[in-house]
Amino acid sequence: MIVALLNQKGGVGKTTLALHLAGQWASEGKRVTLIDADPQGSALDWSQQRARAGLPRLFGIVGLARDTLHREAPELARDADHIVIDGPPRIAGLMRSALLAADLVLIPVQPSPFDGWASAEMLALITEARIYRPDLAARFVLNRCAARTVIARETAETLADHDPPLLAATIGQRIAFADLAQTGRLVFEADADSMAAREIAALATEVGRLSP
Template identity: 85%
Template sequence: MIVALLNQKGGVGKTTLALHLAGEWAGRRKRVTLIDADPQGSALDWSQQRARENGVRLFGVVGLARDTLHREAPELARDADHIVIDGPPRIAGLMRSALLAADLVLIPVQPSPFDGWASAEMLALVAEARIYRPALAARFVLNRCGARTIIARETAETLADHDPPVLATTIGQRVVFADAAQSGRLASEIDPDSQAAREIAALAVEIERLVTERTLP
């Protein structure tokens, strides 16, 4: 399974979700490779920080910020159970290549009207990719949600009637994610009993269930 986290809008938490999904699946003894397709290289930076801090590698991180990604990712997938792509913002050629590589596209959005409007451009790219990949699945995932805020509830309700639909699992705005980014660790390693760790575990399970039950796209 190749899962790509993509949104043309930056700052929606693609890298955090990509790293934590890869780590969650690796912790369940899956063979996982994360492809850093963002020229900023934040996932690669995290991996290097992790190597400096403790040297324990949970999953491989490969830099492939080029528009041949759709040809190279399937080769990597032969030796992995899951490929996770951390996609770029605002690079059309690279974005299209990531879409053509993926089985499932996750579109992280924050609970705000602006994020919903900004996703329209992303959905146009998904529709374009489906011309070549009709089975390409897509889902919104609500990220950085404040606890029980009205705007988070309203965003979820708006996306509930949307195509693509929104995943049931939402990810909160948690300080532990910032700590994880700086330390080269995961939320589940910093605090296994944290709400952040439980949310990521639930997200990983929901994604696998979608694929296993063949309810995509």
Template identity: 70%
Template structure:
């Protein structure tokens, strides 16, 4: 399965979600490859930090920020169980390539009206990609949210009946995510039974239901 994390807006947590989904599946015994399609290379930086810290490699991370991404991702998919694409912000050609490659496009959004408006462009790209790739699935996922706040509840309610629809309960705003990312680690390595690890597992499970 190829899962692409995409949104035109930067700072919505695509890299954090991509790395944690890849790590969760690898920890479960799956063969996983993460493609860093963002020219900033944040996932590659995380992988390098992990190697420098002497931590074991959980999954492969390769840099692939070019418009042949859809072809090369399919080559990678032939030898692994999951390919996770960490998509670029505001590079339409790369986004189109990622969408053509993907089985599922996950669109992370934060609880904000601005995030909702900014995601309109990626939704339009999803519709365009379906003319080439009619089986493409797409879902919003709430990220960095505090479910107790009014804006989070309002954003969730506004996405429930949208197309694409909302997937899973979402991921809360937690300091632990920022701490482990800076160390080349993942939340389940610091707190395997904690709420952050459980949220990632719940999102991965929700993705799994789409693949059945």
């Protein structure tokens, strides 16, 4: 399965979720490759930080920030159980290529009306991609969510009746994600029983069930 994390809006946590999804599946014995399709190369930077810290490689990371991604990703998928694409912000050619490569698009949104409005352009691109990939699946994932706030509840309620639908698994606003990123570690490596690690495991399980 090729899963692309995409949103035209930056700062919604695409890279964090991509790395943690890939790491969770790898920890379960899956063969995983992460494609860094963001010209900023944040996932590649994370991988280098991890190597400098002397930590073992959990999964492969390949830089493919070009609009031939949809032709190259299926080749990588032949040797993997899961491909995770960390998508680009607001680069139309790259975004379309990532959409054409994917089996499933995850759209991370934060609990804010501005994120909902910004996703409209993303949904238009998904509709366009389905002309060529009619089976392309898509889901919203609520990220950086303070679960008990009114705006988080309102965002979830708004997306509950939306197409694409909202995943049941949500990821909280947890400082561990930012702190550990600086060391090249993932949350389950620091504390497998932490709330952050449990949330990521639930997300990976739910996404895995959507495999075509």
